[in-house]
Amino acid sequence: MGLNENVKQSQVFNHVNDCIMNLKVKLMFLGILICSFFLQLNAQSVKLSGRVKNKLTGEALSGVTVLNTKSHKSTLTDEKGGFSIQAEKGNVLILTYVGLATLKYTVIDVAQIAEIAMEEENKKMEEVIVIGYGTQKVTKVSGAISTIKSADIEKLKPVRAEDALQGRASGVNVISSGSPGTKATVLIRGIPSYSGADPVVVVDGVTQTLDDLNSINSADIETISVLKDAATTAIYGVKGGNGVIVITTKSGRKNNKPEFNFSSSYGIQQLARQIGVLNATEYAAIVNEGSLISGGNVIYPDLSKLGVGTNWQDQIFKNAAMKSHSITARGGGEKMTYFLAAAYTGQDGIVGGGDKSYFNRYNTTTNLSFDLTDKLKLVSNTSFTNIKGGTVAENSINSVISNALNFDPTVPVYNNIPGTYGKYSVSNNILSEIYNPLTQLDDTHNQTNTNKLYGKIELQYQVVKNLKFTSRYGYTYTDVAGKSFTPLSYYGDSHINSTLNSDGSTRSGSHNSVYQNHNNYYNYTFENFINYNVKINHDHAFETVLGTSMAKVTGSSISGSRQDVPFNSWDFADISSATGIATNSGISLGEYKYERRNISFFGRINYDYKEKYLVSFTGRRDGSYAFGTKNKFGFFPSASLGWVVSSEKFYKLKVIDFLKIRGSMGTTGNENVTPQFQQITTGIYMYNVGQNSGYTFGNNPTSVGSTISTYANDALSWEKQKQLNVGFDTRFLNNKFNISFDYYERKISGLLFVPSLSLYLGTASVPSSNVGTTKTSGIDASIGFTDNINKNLKINTNLNFTTAKNLVTYTNQGIIEDGYYGIPSQSITRFQEGYAPGYFYGYKTAGLFQTQDEINKSPTQSNAKPGDIKYVDVNGDGLIDAKDRTQIGNPFPKFTMGWSLSLTYKAFDFSSFVYISVGNDIYRAYERNLAMTNKFRGVLGRWTGPGSTNDANNPRYTFVDANNNTRASDRYIEDGSFAKLKDVQLGYTVPTKLYKNKIFSKIRVYAQVKNAITLTKYSGYDPEISGGIFNTGIDRGAYPLARIYSMGLDCKF
């Protein structure tokens, strides 16, 4: 324990040293940058002196930019708020400061010291949010949008941006993944379709995907807007069906002195809790019992010398580091602005530690804007990301966690048998599938290196006042190189997965192999649009946009593998050094490419009368490359209405400061299909399709034949989604409280589904067709409270509530099955008419058979014996068979809630965030249940005789499970509802007077715990198990989210 502490401390210490080094280097670099921008300002004529303070707190404000609009000269206030600037009477000064409202000050008397007080921005009233192809004053919005601000994101410092949405954006359900850098399941307003539920991600106007969020540095993000209803998503047409996440990155500010932000944090991650498995003695006793009941021999004659043995979970889980550092600079001059950022995020995995699973990311961002002429502006955003990652096998039978849970507890960690191969011990009992997880970790070798360049180049031309033309080219270029090595391994003499013999020699026919791949992606969006905003007769305000968009997505990959890497070593693992030859199947090659193209025309009119009556129309005509020749284009319209009741003259309620009622309707789409055509394939096999075309003639080698492998469907079209949204926004009690509430209904028609075609068409792949319908409805709501209770104490708290009820309403009886898991081999989730998408499918249990008599009186269940599970005869035909399988659970929550609280007391700040998910079921699929694999503690409460227990979770224990007690049933379903203290943080902002050093304007230190506490009945590691529509909630030994203790430093200078 003491040793561990020391190690931790020295790690922290070393790390702090690193930080300081980093800081020095970066400061120097940035210093040079700044100098080049700001060597200006000379004095002349009369000097005006002044002092600036915060109106609310009375504090002097240092670093306020003061600009004389006449002379275009500017200066900054000193630490006492003082400034002096050349000015004359009648000049207008503009004062800007982050977080405070920009102030215009007209010089009255240059001789007098100007006392100027700046106010905090009235955010609620003036806030502008980013929507598609423009921005809108938040009070004028009549659609449904959730917004997350940089302040929240910066505090959370998520590795992936979507984690910031969890519980903070109403209407969004995020199920996180524990594996470093892995994509979460993100559902915006439920699951409309089985072909994919990922929302579209738009970064600075450029279309990306949810997968791309692995590469955005959280410090770059200014806001994240989640567009939820048709009024806001229809402008994205055929891509808007799953909602849109609009990310805006930071940009500079004109006439602002450079502001630097440095932040650094270091944390230790650890496993929050273990799963209860048997210790060696318990295991041996139960194995003896199982063997005896099945007519076998006692396997462990002497239990006394076994002790507790090895708990393999202790061996595989490691404390792992989490680091993040970022430095940003923003500011601007008269004609240009800049935002620059450099960041590093490193997360090691708790399974096997940072050697085996890790996610290391380096980001740089350069966002620049230039006023080329009075009317022409150039915006250039460029980000480069490098990600290095390594993974261990996870969430499957063969995962490291699965091996740790199921492996033999009676063997020691290390191999103690002289003269045999291997560092770690082997089991002589377990001879297939499960093996020593440490050997597995030792033999895990892989890495990926991702380079990604993304950004945009945009020209804005102010044609006349209020009319702006924008031309934007956005791009994402990604290059991924990966390599993995599968060495020859020794898991025991009789283990079928061993490829080495006990003396270290290679088993005949076995080879090691190295696999390398290189993937390239290039996406661009080229958009041209006109924004025209006009007011007629002062009260009629129009904001319009009209434009076109061309988008292309391309991907290609080439991969190869080769056997026989020299010395069975990762050091030599490369195709160039391996020696396998093609004629012995020692070399193989793979390739794929894909492309998508869209062309679109869009327009929107937002109208308001005195900001009281709001009307909006949106339309987008979209053409997609994927659709059939008869249906290339689709039109997606939407309309919304809003009424700001509180602006009416008759409105007298003093308590409620603001009330807006909104409603919208419209259509969006989904194009999750690939182009379809009648394809001829030549080959022997088409795997997983069965449309093989080889044959054998006599002793000749197999003949390669051809056949039609897929049908064409010229009528293929998009999924059409109609969404209705009604809601209101209100603020009351002096704007201290705010409530936002939405009810929505989404109906999909033309659901892309596998149609039921006549069987006599043969076995060629059936193309997706527009077959089914689904319906989703729910509520998004949030309530917030903000108050400055007194000069020292501020409070801000927010509660979000999200529900989504999904139902597949029609699918021609077709069923999509997925969620395959190997124990036993079958699919566990279904997409089926009359049920929620991705529901769990299996047998229902009704306790245990206590006596033979009870078995005789029950519906026929072949091979059942007393102590076996009694299954429910769902269809009532007196026979328990496959037709009795039914819905046994739903992995998606009935509702989720997020509660955030932040308190500021003097220099201290506290924040906490709780996330609650209710009604999400989990299928426990990590229990391997082979005769000799380790068991879980539940088995200690097994049925041992009539009346001992009637709990279907604990049937009798036997090696020969003739009743198939391990079949997919509600025995393995658990309620995964949970409440998690996701984030708790305590910060201290060092008062400026405490440090003499004038460099810094703010220093904050904090301590943070993520995933601090989880309250759940679930018996596994973690009830958050991500995996899209079909694999969410199936715990095959999923990578648990780590608890992270971290410390950090934020400073501004």
Added chain:
Amino acid sequence: MKKITIIASFTIFLMGSSCNKFVDYNPHEDYQITSADYFKLPSDYQSLVIGTYSPLQWLWADPVIGDIASDNSVTGGENATDEVGLQQIDDYTIVSNNSYLTESWKDCYEGINRANYLQENKGKLNFTGKEALYGQVYFLRAYYYFELVKLFGDVPLFTDHRLTVSDSKKYQRAPKADVYKQIETDLTNAIAVLPVTNTEKGRVTKYAAQALLGKVYLYENKFDASAAMLENVISNGAFSLVPNFGDIFLQAGENGSESVFEIQYSNGSPFYDWTNPGRGQGNLGVQVCGIRNLTGSSPYASGWSTNLPTQDLAKAFTTGDKRKDVTILDIEAYKTANPGLNITYQVAPYKNTGLYNQKYLPRKGETSGQVELNYLNNNRTIRYADVLLMAAEANNRASSPNDTKALSYINKVRQRAFGDANHNLTGTGATLTQAIWAERRLELAMEGDRFFDLVRTGQAATKITGFKTGRNEVFPIPQQEIDISGLNQNPGY
């Protein structure tokens, strides 16, 4: 205003120009081949013909069904829910969503569609050998339709093009007689153009087509036509009985002197696809009949203890009949007789008969890759012995019976079975008919003919427990097809 005009025209230019083309798709962009690229070289045709043979291999379960549905064998397996489709057929509790029958239905129609695709595009290119190549296509289409008509009776019939998505639900069941007529036409056309031999073993020959047509005539009770057709195969002397009966079923015996038509399987291209386990190059019918957990140094490999011969079949063989030990392996007797092999095995857990299908038992070294899926054993679909027995029956049941000829053919088969002429038959008329039928059971046991013979000869109800006349002569049309295409179900299902 000038600037507005410029920008507006720029925008309109962007919108109008090439926008529709931008979202067009040509499969060549992805290097994909479509029918537009095909039928330009003879090799395109040849390659598609190979693809038309492919579904023959997927029909591995048809012969298994032919014995399990009869008095020859039981399903066995691990328990009552193992191989439910086969258990239903065994127990005569057949329901219309039987997975095995659905699979056969789909596979036959895939074969037919592949043949029809060649038919559809026949006129696109002329080349040497095209007609003979199409002889194979017609044979294969006839074979697939014959499988369908044997299993299901009336079935949808189409011959002119490969069906597309828009043809779904268009077809109803055609009368059995029409289907037989099409089979006869196809085989007659095939016979006209096929060669008598091929350099590649396993390619369809004229004799194969004649033998199949003879068999088809027998199923239609056209005995005169059948006798005449089968005579073509016999009189040419192209085939001879393999002297040692057991040799036929060894790897070395594949495509031997007795082989008229064999469905070829191979372990040369190992298959791994458990999603579609029966659609590879290996014979899954071999794996299913293996002995469970077999160890020791016997030549046999282990399997799933399915399709177990009945004691009834074992007792049908008379003393001295060498075919018995080739057809049936009594594992316990074999173990006792060969202690040196150190055999251990798991007694078949369900419906154990103690007997195994020796003709197709999995053997060591005859598979590869995913071992269960890649057994190389060909199905001996039409053997010369079968041709002789069919010819004997046709001559015996012809409008002017020729029992002398019938006896000479059946006795050729019996002489090989007993190794002498002492067991030759002498009866005539109905007695001989019965004797020929009994001989067919013994000679062709576990080769998939028994059930269809019993139905064809009207003996099924007396020989098979659970068989109901007027119902079980055919199997139910797959329920999925009924639901989707609105076909009528066979009576009684």
